[in-house]
Amino acid sequence: MRIAQVIGKVTLNRVHPTLKGCSWKVVVPLTRAGIEGDEAGRGEPIVAYDDLGAGNGHMIALSESAEAAAPFTPNQKPIDAYNAAILDSINLA
Template sequence: MRIGEVIGKVTLSKCDPMVSGGTWLVVVPLSVAGLKGDPAGREEPIVVYDELGASPGAKIGFSEGGEAANPFAPNYKPLDAYNACILDTIEVD
């Protein structure tokens, strides 16, 4: 699982019925430096499937690859990234 910051949402004109009910977020993955506020710790944005209702500015925990489809077993969905949690606070030492 990785941590990222939501910077926007994706609007679709049509959606596969397998993924209806969720939204698509534009998320910037953060390294430890990014969590501390360093702009160099921000990676290229990715699109993440969300059923939890995260909004722009929120920090989320997301999974990628095969792990992204696991919450939907045995009816797997064709996802590359899935929002697993919305984070309230993050403490970085």
């Protein structure tokens, strides 16, 4: 699981039948430097499934790969990245 920042939303013309009504966000994965505000710590933007209602600028916990589809078991959904949590605060030690 990684931390990412929401930078936009996606509007789809067509969607897989199992994903009708879903919300999609454009997010940027962050390293520790990115969380601390350094632009060099921001990764390439990706699209993530969001059913929690994250908005622009929110920090989220991003689940990827097979773990992203796990919350929907036994139903099969073609998801590669999933918003697992909206983060209120991040404390770095």
